[in-house]
Amino acid sequence: MSKVIDDNVQKIDVVVLGAGPxxxxxxxxxxxxxxxxxxxxxxxxxxxxxxxxxxxxxxxxDSFKSPESYEGDRQRNYLSNSKVKTYFNYRVxxxxxxxxxxTISANGLKSWRxxxxxxxxxxxxxxxxxxxxxxxxVMGLAACTILLKSQFVLPGRSTVVAGCGPLLMSVAYAxxxxxxxxxxxxxLSSKSEWVRVFPKMLSRPDLLLQGMKWLWKLKNEGIKIYNxxxxxxxxxxxxxxxxxxxxxxxxxxxxxxxxxxxVEGECLAIGHGLIPSTEITRLLKAKHKYDLLKGGWVPVxxxxxxxxxxxxxxxxxxxxxxxxxxxxxKGRIAGLSALRxxxxxxxxxxxxxxxxxxxxxxxxxxxxxxxxxxxxSRPELIKTIxxxxxxxxxxxxxxxxxxxxxxxxxxxxxxxxxxxxxxMGPCQGRTCADSIEAILxxxxxxxxxxxxxxxxxxxxxxxxxxxxxxxxxSDIPIPESAPL
Amino acid sequence: xxxxxxxxIGGGVMGCSTALHISxxxxxxxxxxxxxxxxxxxxxxxxxxxxxxxxxxxxxxAIKGWELWNSTEQWLYGDVGTISVNGLxxxxxxxxxxxxxxxxxxxxxxxxxxxxxxSKKAQQLEPGLRQSVRxxxxxxxxxxxxxxxxxxxxxxxxxxxxxxxxxxxxVNKIDNENKYFLICNENGEFxxxxxxxxxxxxxxxxxxxxxxxxIPIKCLINQLIITERVEPVMKTVxxxxxxxxxxxxxxxxxxxxxxGWQGIGDTERGGVEAIPKNLxxxxxxxxxxxxKLRFGRMARVWLGLEAETSDALPIIGNVPGFDDAxxxxxxxxxxxxxxxxxxxxxxxxxxxxxxxxxxxPSRLLTQ
Numbered sequence: 001m002s003k004v005i006d007d008n009v010q011k012i013d014v015v016v017l018g019a020g021p022x023x024x025x026x027x028x029x030x031x032x033x034x035x036x037x038x039x040x041x042x043x044x045x046x047x048x049x050x051x052x053x054x055x056x057x058x059x060x061x062d063s064f065k066s067p068e069s070y071e072g073d074r075q076r077n078y079l080s081n082s083k084v085k086t087y088f089n090y091r092v093x094x095x096x097x098x099x100x101x102x103t104i105s106a107n108g109l110k111s112w113r114x115x116x117x118x119x120x121x122x123x124x125x126x127x128x129x130x131x132x133x134x135x136x137x138v139m140g141l142a143a144c145t146i147l148l149k150s151q152f153v154l155p156g157r158s159t160v161v162a163g164c165g166p167l168l169m170s171v172a173y174a175x176x177x178x179x180x181x182x183x184x185x186x187x188l189s190s191k192s193e194w195v196r197v198f199p200k201m202l203s204r205p206d207l208l209l210q211g212m213k214w215l216w217k218l219k220n221e222g223i224k225i226y227n228x229x230x231x232x233x234x235x236x237x238x239x240x241x242x243x244x245x246x247x248x249x250x251x252x253x254x255x256x257x258x259x260x261x262x263v264e265g266e267c268l269a270i271g272h273g274l275i276p277s278t279e280i281t282r283l284l285k286a287k288h289k290y291d292l293l294k295g296g297w298v299p300v301x302x303x304x305x306x307x308x309x310x311x312x313x314x315x316x317x318x319x320x321x322x323x324x325x326x327x328x329x330k331g332r333i334a335g336l337s338a339l340r341x342x343x344x345x346x347x348x349x350x351x352x353x354x355x356x357x358x359x360x361x362x363x364x365x366x367x368x369x370x371x372x373x374x375x376x377s378r379p380e381l382i383k384t385i386x387x388x389x390x391x392x393x394x395x396x397x398x399x400x401x402x403x404x405x406x407x408x409x410x411x412x413x414x415x416x417x418x419x420x421x422x423x424m425g426p427c428q429g430r431t432c433a434d435s436i437e438a439i440l441x442x443x444x445x446x447x448x449x450x451x452x453x454x455x456x457x458x459x460x461x462x463x464x465x466x467x468x469x470x471x472x473x474s475d476i477p478i479p480e481s482a483p484l
Numbered sequence: 485x486x487x488x489x490x491x492x493i494g495g496g497v498m499g500c501s502t503a504l505h506i507s508x509x510x511x512x513x514x515x516x517x518x519x520x521x522x523x524x525x526x527x528x529x530x531x532x533x534x535x536x537x538x539x540x541x542x543x544x545x546a547i548k549g550w551e552l553w554n555s556t557e558q559w560l561y562g563d564v565g566t567i568s569v570n571g572l573x574x575x576x577x578x579x580x581x582x583x584x585x586x587x588x589x590x591x592x593x594x595x596x597x598x599x600x601x602x603s604k605k606a607q608q609l610e611p612g613l614r615q616s617v618r619x620x621x622x623x624x625x626x627x628x629x630x631x632x633x634x635x636x637x638x639x640x641x642x643x644x645x646x647x648x649x650x651x652x653x654x655v656n657k658i659d660n661e662n663k664y665f666l667i668c669n670e671n672g673e674f675x676x677x678x679x680x681x682x683x684x685x686x687x688x689x690x691x692x693x694x695x696x697x698x699i700p701i702k703c704l705i706n707q708l709i710i711t712e713r714v715e716p717v718m719k720t721v722x723x724x725x726x727x728x729x730x731x732x733x734x735x736x737x738x739x740x741x742x743x744g745w746q747g748i749g750d751t752e753r754g755g756v757e758a759i760p761k762n763l764x765x766x767x768x769x770x771x772x773x774x775x776k777l778r779f780g781r782m783a784r785v786w787l788g789l790e791a792e793t794s795d796a797l798p799i800i801g802n803v804p805g806f807d808d809a810x811x812x813x814x815x816x817x818x819x820x821x822x823x824x825x826x827x828x829x830x831x832x833x834x835x836x837x838x839x840x841x842x843x844x845p846s847r848l849l850t851q
Contacts, residue, residue, distance in 0.1 A: 094757075094758075094760075096757050097748070097756055097757060100760075102760060111760075285753075285756075405636075408636070408639065408640060409521075409639045409640075409643070409649070410520070410636075411520070411651075412519075412520055414520070414523060415520040415521075415523060415635065418523070418527055418632035418633070418635065418636075419632070419633065419635070419636045424783075424784075425712075425783075426712055426781075426783060428783070428784070454786075456784050456785060456786055457757070457758065457784075457785050458782055458783075458784070458785065461712055461781040461782060461783050462781060462782050463780075463781050463782075464711065464767060464771065464777060464778050464779070464780050464781060464782055465778045465779065467763075467764055467767055467782060468764065468767055468768045468771055468778060471768055473576055473577070473772055475768070476765050476768050476769050476772065477761065477762075477765050478724075478726065478728055478765070478769065479728050479744075479745060479746070480726070481583065481726035481727060481728070482537065482726065482727035482728065482744060483539055483796040483816065484539060484540055484587055484590055
């Protein structure tokens, strides 16, 4: 617990939020050019979600190792050998308009005021609700990767892996490699959709080959892959989940019982793609636009990754979903732009280096864009959210309430939130915002008309005890009396 | 669209209740807002229905407002989650005790059922209270609503009464032609009305300026903090002697901490951000009052804008120099008395003597 409130705001050249691939790249390049840089992450070490490391106390099992673990170790080493100051286990809870970054950790409150702020806060997983999605045993694909990568734990004795995008195959393969069972793979994308993105994937033959290897291995294990299907229901059947799946294509979910199939497993790992994380840019009131192929709402940026807020840069998936390889180049460009704006490198040098990075980015982005296409939002999926399905799981708000409230006149996201409490719980809307926007959009016609929830501090709920520290009544700066 | 009898500009609690009562007199009414109904102060305030924080001069109005919020089924035909509980204003120091007694006497003289009680009695009324409290001003007429539901209830009843609701219409010009007002927005759309009511909260200064009337109105940026759901830690509405705390726990377990600590913002940008020192101060004060609060987590902070005139009293009546234009707003603790203030203005507009005196805006004219 903090004994004193730290009123000192530390001045620094650059603060980078998030130590995933984009953040590490941005921080190290800025530091290598002489900037004083701090990188902050709420996790125990660098790597982000993709290269998440196990806790130091854990013994590593080779069966859980992947090319990603080695790349993660490489990036972590690179960061620790740099001059970047690292603050892990520090949670950013607010950022002011003057860019004061407020954090909380076991050491209490601490804040920085950087000349340039680089956001590399990644993405969220999209999960479009369906009956039974809140049952024990149902988890996100991303949650499943955390269990596997960092905890060396299988999600269950058998798992149905469902949703879309490359994460499907990578999770299924990781489960099998670690000795688990995958009872089925349910992929929103049809085979023809995969064929359509194949040319773009050819830009990275190594990754394509890896994917093919995974697929071959999974097929070899006899795992049934359902292409062009979606989960429409999950029910508890003793210690197993009975999962109903139905055909899905661009015209929607085919709910005709004739075409439904039943798969089962002890658990269900499901994810409908990734969404750029906009909680910080919304808090800063940056301009956003909705871009389906970038994963959803993204901050408006210039071609050197400057946001609409002066001295705030953004990199990695938070600027639009395109994956870990692109993230490195986006991070370096953001870092170079920050250096340029701080006058720490010459215009010539920054132009030259940014051009190099942009060329590399263009190459990696092809693959990333193919993946982002497979993971795009599919508005037709909201049909699986039946009237009795909970949409906001923090506040137990059902689809029927959302629909009724829209009919009764709540036609923007903030009014909808006020009238139903959807998005008011501890997750602060991270889980349900995309689904609720999609529902509202189906009535009002566009994401722009539906709008976004206002960003607010704290970015994560924080323990009051940590905020207040020890104090006496006379320490409280009670303002002057209100008029009588 | 045709010509309306009355156009109310500003869809908060003042505008909505004025529009509601007027439409019940069979006048063709439209309510206009730049956003959605009750999404500014009326939907984001702490919902407190207290007399312990009300200006003494406004106590008779606030009592009427309190009664209206406690009988919404009879006039609003909807529910905003009104809860009636005891209210306590607290003194922790000798100085606060003096202030408490002085303020309680002034409010009592205006009709508030407030009495000063001992520390022991205060703790009986509120077992969650810190024991070092010296005394309290107890008012059995206190309570709160869930302010965010205000727009929901009003929208429904206004719809049913046939009031035209024009949301997302940002008024940027008001032309006063022969027989009617032309209310315009940036997109060149307009609404015609014989009479208008300005009910724009902190934007009243701007609205009045559209009619070339200048009355300075200060914009307060009130900070509000909500916790996650916690076990029951309190059952009353609490404030402190000088009025800078409002504290209550909702049925769902969340605790709302307010009291008018200031954040950063203005009428252009709205509420921008909390000031860390004020955030910590306000929470410390709340935890000093209810010690168990320290075990909760802060879930969210937001800012609500409040209008205040130079004498901190309302403006309700004719816009100076206009027989057919009216203004309502800048009411201290305005959420509590809002429904009653709207009723009074509707009486005035329809040619009746209001049940209580209005607040003539011309006293504040600057030139």
